[in-house]
Each structure stands twice: as C-alpha cells, then as structure tokens.
Amino acid sequence: MDVKGFLIDLDGVLYVGDTALEGALQGIDFLKERGYRFRFVSNTTRKCRRTLAKKLRLFGFAVDETSIFTPPLAAIARMKAEGKHRCMLLTTGDVYKDFEQWCNTRVGSGPVDYVVVGDAGDTMTYRNLNRAFRVINDGAEIIALEKDRFWMTPEGLMLSAGPFVAALEYATGKSATVMGKPSRDFFSMALSDMGLPACDVVMIGDDIVTDVGGAKNAGMRAILVRTGKFSQVSLERSTVKPDAVIDSIAGIGDLL
Amino acid sequence: MDVKGFLIDLDGVLYVGDTALEGALQGIDFLKERGYRFRFVSNTTRKCRRTLAKKLRLFGFAVDETSIFTPPLAAIARMKAEGKHRCMLLTTGDVYKDFEQWCNTRVGSGPVDYVVVGDAGDTMTYRNLNRAFRVINDGAEIIALEKDRFWMTPEGLMLSAGPFVAALEYATGKSATVMGKPSRDFFSMALSDMGLPACDVVMIGDDIVTDVGGAKNAGMRAILVRTGKFSQVSLERSTVKPDAVIDSIAGIGDLL
Numbered sequence: 001m002d003v004k005g006f007l008i009d010l011d012g013v014l015y016v017g018d019t020a021l022e023g024a025l026q027g028i029d030f031l032k033e034r035g036y037r038f039r040f041v042s043n044t045t046r047k048c049r050r051t052l053a054k055k056l057r058l059f060g061f062a063v064d065e066t067s068i069f070t071p072p073l074a075a076i077a078r079m080k081a082e083g084k085h086r087c088m089l090l091t092t093g094d095v096y097k098d099f100e101q102w103c104n105t106r107v108g109s110g111p112v113d114y115v116v117v118g119d120a121g122d123t124m125t126y127r128n129l130n131r132a133f134r135v136i137n138d139g140a141e142i143i144a145l146e147k148d149r150f151w152m153t154p155e156g157l158m159l160s161a162g163p164f165v166a167a168l169e170y171a172t173g174k175s176a177t178v179m180g181k182p183s184r185d186f187f188s189m190a191l192s193d194m195g196l197p198a199c200d201v202v203m204i205g206d207d208i209v210t211d212v213g214g215a216k217n218a219g220m221r222a223i224l225v226r227t228g229k230f231s232q233v234s235l236e237r238s239t240v241k242p243d244a245v246i247d248s249i250a251g252i253g254d255l256l
Numbered sequence: 257m258d259v260k261g262f263l264i265d266l267d268g269v270l271y272v273g274d275t276a277l278e279g280a281l282q283g284i285d286f287l288k289e290r291g292y293r294f295r296f297v298s299n300t301t302r303k304c305r306r307t308l309a310k311k312l313r314l315f316g317f318a319v320d321e322t323s324i325f326t327p328p329l330a331a332i333a334r335m336k337a338e339g340k341h342r343c344m345l346l347t348t349g350d351v352y353k354d355f356e357q358w359c360n361t362r363v364g365s366g367p368v369d370y371v372v373v374g375d376a377g378d379t380m381t382y383r384n385l386n387r388a389f390r391v392i393n394d395g396a397e398i399i400a401l402e403k404d405r406f407w408m409t410p411e412g413l414m415l416s417a418g419p420f421v422a423a424l425e426y427a428t429g430k431s432a433t434v435m436g437k438p439s440r441d442f443f444s445m446a447l448s449d450m451g452l453p454a455c456d457v458v459m460i461g462d463d464i465v466t467d468v469g470g471a472k473n474a475g476m477r478a479i480l481v482r483t484g485k486f487s488q489v490s491l492e493r494s495t496v497k498p499d500a501v502i503d504s505i506a507g508i509g510d511l512l
Contacts, residue, residue, distance in 0.1 A: 124382045130414055133406070137413065149427050150389070157393065158386055163423035170422035171405045171415055 001256055004200040005037035007190055007215065010052070010068075011044060012206035012228015013249055017154070020059040021227050023250020028061055030253040039190040040068045041203075043180040043210065045118030045145040045161060046093035049073065069190040071145035071180035072098040075116055077189060078143070078179070079103065084113035088135050090128060090164070091118035091145070111139060117168065117176070118145040119161045129164070133171050142168055142176035148210070152229060181207075182214025191218075204249060206230045213240040225249055257512055260456040261293035263446055263471065266308070266324075267300060268462035268484015269505055273410070276315040277483050279506020284317055286509040295446040296324045297459075299436040299466065301374030301401040301417060302349035305329065325446040327401035327436035328354040331372055333445060334399070334435070335359065340369035344391050346384060346420070347374035347401070367395060373424065373432070374401040375417045385420070389427050398424055398432035404466075408485065437463075438470025447474075460505060462486045469496040481505055 008014070014024045031038055040063070044052065049072075053065035072095055079085055080102060087103045089096055095118060099105055115132045136142060148160035165176045180186055191198055198219030205211020206228030215222040224235065224242040227249075235245070246255055264270070270280045287294055296319070300308065305328075309321035328351055335341055336358060343359045345352055351374060355361055371388045392398060404416035421432045436442055447454055454475030461467020462484030471478040480491065480498040483505075491501070502511055 120382075122382050124385075126376075126378045126380045126415070129380075129419075130412075133415055133419075134413055156386075157390055159382070159389055159423075159427055163385075163389075163427040166426035167415075167419035167423040171419040 001202070001221075002200075003036070003202050003221070003256070005039075005194050005196045005202075006031060007039055007041045007187065007201060007203045007220070008249070009203075009205035009207070009211050009228075010040055010042040010056075012230070013204060013225055014056070014061065015059055016228055021248055021250075023248055025060050027249035027252045034256070037194045037196060038067070039194055041181060041187065041190050042068065042070050043146045043148065045071055045091060045095055045180075046121070048094050048097040050097065051094055069186070069193070070098075071118070071186070072116075074179040074183070074186050074189055075099075075114075075143050075145060076102045078177075079114065082113075086110070086112050087114040087116050087143075088112050088132060088140070089116050089118075090120050090124065090132050091116065092121045092123040113140060114143045115140050115168070116143045116145060117161050117165050119148075119151075120164070121158075124164055129167065132168060136168060136172045136174060142172075142174055144176040144178045146180040147176070147178045181210040182217065184214075184218045187215065187218040187220070202243070204252070208234050208238045208240055208242070212242045213238075216240065223252075223255070257458070257477075258456075259292070259458050259477070259512070261295075261450050261452045261458075262287060263295055263297045263443065263457060263459045263476070264505070265459075265461035265463070265467050265484075266296055266298040266312075268486070269460060269481055270296075270312070270317065271315055272484055277504055277506075279504055281316050283505035283508045290512075293450045293452060294323070295450055297437060297443065297446050298324065298326050299402045299404065301327055301347060301351055301436075302377075304350045304353040306353065307350055325442070325449070326354075327374070327442070328372075330435040330439070330442050330445055331355075331370075331399050331401060332358045334433075335370065338369075342366070342368050343370040343372050343399075344368050344388060344396070345372050345374075346376050346380065346388050347372065348377045348379040369396060370399045371396050371424070372399045372401060373417050373421050375404075375407075376420070377414075380420055385423065388424060392424060392428045392430060398428075398430055400432040400434045402436040403432070403434045437466040438473065440470075440474045443471065443474040443476070458499070460508070464490050464494045464496055464498070468498045469494075472496065479508075479511070 049065045056063040144165040147162040203215030203222040212222040221243040223244045305321045312319040400421040403418040459471030459478040468478040477499040479500045
C-alpha cells in the first residue's frame with residue numbers, strides 16, 4: 001500500500017468503553033516506528049480534547065491532545081472563520097472546556113449565533129430544549145456536533161445527538177450544519193493538520209458509513225476493523241466497500 | 257348557509273387558557289336553541305375527556321363528555337379496531353385516564369404494540385425517550401396524538417409533541433401515525449358520532465391549517481374565528497381559504 005498517513009477512529013478501534021483493545025498499542029507503535037503520520041478523528045462530543053488525551057495516555061498511548069480531532073474543534077474552527085463566538089451549548093460532560101477557549105457560552109445576555117447540539121444525555125430536558133428552540137427561533141443557527149441516531153452502551157441502546165437535532169429542525173424549519181464524521185470538512189481539518197492530501201491517507205475505523213463511507217467520499221482509502229460496532233451484516237448490506245477489512249488495528253503491520 | 261351540524265375547536269374558540277371568550281356561551285346556546293347538532297374537536301393531549309368536560313362546565317357550558325373528541329379517543333378507537341391494547345404512553349397530565357379504559361399502559365411486562373406520543377412537557381426526559389426508543393426498536397409502532405411544532409404559553413413558545421415524534425422517527429426509521437387534526441380519520445370519528453355527512457357540517461376553529469385546511473380536506477366547510485391563535489398574516493399567506501371569517505364564535509348567529 002502506497003500510503004503516507006492515517007486517520008484513526010478512537011472508540012471501537014483503540015478501545016471500547018474503558019478497556020483498551022488487544023494489540024492496539026502495538027499497532028500505533030508500529031505506525032510511529034515506520035514514520036507514518038497520523039491523527040485521531042472521533043465523533044465523541046462528551047469529552048474535551050484534553051480529557052480524551054488523558055484517557056488515551058492512561059491506556060498507554062503516548063498521544064498529544066493536538067493530534068485529536070473532534071466535532072467541537074470543527075465547530076470552533078467554523079465560528080472563528082465566521083468571526084462569531086456567542087453560542088448556547090446543548091452538551092454534557094466537560095466538552096464545554098473546548099468551547100470556552102473561543103466562545104461565550106453564557107446565554108441570557110443578548111443574541112446567540114449558534115445553538116450547538118451534542119450528545120447531551122440527561123441534560124436534554126424539555127426545559128433546555130425549549131430554551132434552545134426559542135434561541136433558534138430568534139435567529140441562531142443550529143450546529144450538530146454529530147447526527148448519529150444511537151449508540152450502544154452496557155445499559156442498551158441510547159439516543160445520540162441526531163434525534164434531538166431532528167427535533168429542533170422540525171420545530172424551527174431550519175437545517176443543522178453537521179460537524180463530525182462523515183462531513184468532508186471534518187476530515188479536511190485533520191488532513192491539513194497532517195499536511196497530506198487525501199490520496200496519501202488511509203482512514204481506519206469500525207463504522208462502515210461514518211468512517212469508511214465518509215473517508216472514501218473525501219478521497220481517502222479506508223480500512224474497516226472487526227472491533228467495536230463492526231457488524232458483518234452491515235458490511236454485506238452496504239454499498240460502501242472498504243479497501244481492506246482486518247480483525248483489529250493490531251494487524252495493520254501485516255497489511256502494510 | 258345550508259348546514260345541519262358543527263364541529264367546534266375548544267382552545268382559542270371557546271376559551272383561551274383559563275378564561276372563557278366573551279360571547280362564546282351565547283354562541284353555543286344559539287346553536288343549541290336552533291337544533292343544530294355539534295361536537296367539540298380539540299388537539300389537546302394533556303387532559304382526559306372527563307377533565308375537559310369539567311373545565312367546560314366551570315365556564316358555564318352545559319357539555320357532556322361524550323360530545324368531546326380528542327386525539328386519545330382516536331388512538332383508542334384505532335387500537336380497538338386492531339385488537340391491540342398494550343401501549344407505552346409518553347404523555348403528561350391525566351390523559352392516561354382515557355387510555356386506561358382500554359389499554360394496558362404498564363410497560364416492562366412483555367411486548368408493546370404502540371408508543372403513544374403526546375405533548376408530554378417535563379415528562380419528555382432523556383430517560384423516557386430512551387425507553388420509548390428501545391420499545392419502538394423492538395417492534396412497537398409510533399402513534400402521534402398530534403404533530404404540532406409548538407404552542408404559545410404565558411412563558412413563551414413551548415415545544416409540542418411534533419418535535420419529539422420527529423426525534424423518535426429519526427432514531428428508528430419508522431413513521432408515526434398522526435391521530436388528531438388535521439387527520440381525516442379524526443374528523444370522521446366526530447362526524448359519524450353526529451350521524452351527519454361532511455357536506456352538511458361546518459368546522460369552527462382558530463387555526464387556518466389544522467382546523468380550516470383539515471376540515472376542507474375532509475369535505476366540510478370551515479369558519480375561521482379571529483380569536484385564539486388567529487393571525488391575519490397567516491390567513492393572507494395561506495392557500496387555504498375559509499368559507500367565512502368572523503370576529504368570534506359569538507357572531508355565529510348573525511352569519512347563519
């Protein structure tokens with residue numbers, strides 16, 4: 001394979017929940033030793049970049065936070081480009097820390113440019129959704145950090161940000177701008193940070209649609225791993241075809 | 257006007273919030289004295305039929321609960337027709353009392369036929385939406401008591417059932433069946449209870465889309481009142497044309 005760099009998904013590729021996947025450390029070490037460039041691209045919207053980097057270091061990955069790209073980073077980049085910084089967050093966890101570096105997230109003091117919707121868990125109350133709805137009605141645009149339908153947890157399937165984005169779109173008649181994978185702009189941000197064109201880069205992920213489909217749509221090649229949310233049925237049913245399928249990122253050395 | 261009966265909206269036509277509209281009592285008395293048949297058709301999903309009738313009697317309207325038609329009644333009629341009675345309610349207020357007369361609303365004991373979504377206010381938590389989502393994923397169908405986007409309250413605009421129906425549709429890929437106005441089946445239920453064909457009946461309402469548009473689509477004529485949520489702008493912009501526009505239901509005698 002003629003390749004100079006990699007974009008690597010986190011959850012389902014390096015770890016699942018609080019457990020690192022077997023061989024993932026060796027896989028990353030292999031890429032590092034051979035001098036490949038790589039960045040991490042995750043659709044997670046509950047943790048700030050610093051907390052994600054800390055989590056990876058606890059697993060033993062020697063990762064700098066600037067090599068991690070998440071939807072909040074893309075949202076902030078867009079706001080910077082537009083010179084806007086007043087936003088209302090519908091998020092949970094500590095992801096607000098990423099936004100605080102650029103945005104004024106305290107609503108109630110005048111007009112708001114963007115309502116930013118992430119996977120907000122129990123914070124997604126009727127009261128908060130009503131506040132967001134009124135702010136959008138008054139002129140704010142909707143930024144969807146991701147528009148996934150659901151995700152798998154130990155307690156069963158849980159609604160992701162997508163359904164709530166759809167609810168606000170229905171209520172206001174406005175369409176959200178989606179920040180994370182499979183958005184082309186999102187991949188571009190990581191590619192340009194690596195200084196490589198899409199044709200020299202391979203995406204490694206466990207989601208046939210968001211990772212593989214998104215990467216190929218952005219001009220990259222893509223490897224699907226059989227870990228995380230991988231499903232043989234989804235692979236067979238999909239019109240998207242990965243360039244390779246491997247048991248886990250541990251096998252990346254053999255493939256190259 | 258050659259007419260034998262009326263369908264009459266409640267909120268915005270007879271009262272607004274907790275205040276009866278001036279002349280509404282006289283309007284209803286006029287219809288009664290002249291021997292017109294009439295039924296009440298409301299999209300409210302927070303109150304059971306009995307509570308609605310009690311509210312009307314407090315205002316002085318001599319109304320029997322069997323003359324009131326609400327989306328829960330339509331939902332129950334459908335479930336009866338299909339011989340199904342296991343449902344999960346996403347509602348608030350005492351509307352569950354209507355359902356209890358036919359349905360088993362206690363989820364957790366086996367499969368569920370329908371998830372019934374009304375205007376649920378603060379009951380629309382992330383936890384409850386997740387429960388509904390899993391039940392739909394396991395095979396239940398979605399019944400939307402109404403699919404309105406929002407409604408006006410003294411505290412400002414509030415999300416109605418529609419956005420949450422849209423969220424569950426997005427999450428599950430299933431389409432909801434809408435029970436209330438402007439559904440043709442809903443009007444038919446009240447018409448057949450009156451024993452009159454649509455061509456002999458006039459709808460009186462304050463909503464140009466749900467009331468006037470819905471009624472005309474069901475073959476009735478329709479009068480728009482300038483009370484409740486009436487808006488001159490909405491009337492002028494709409495392609496729907498009412499057969500008459502009157503200041504309030506108090507003026508129904510003059511029109512006839």
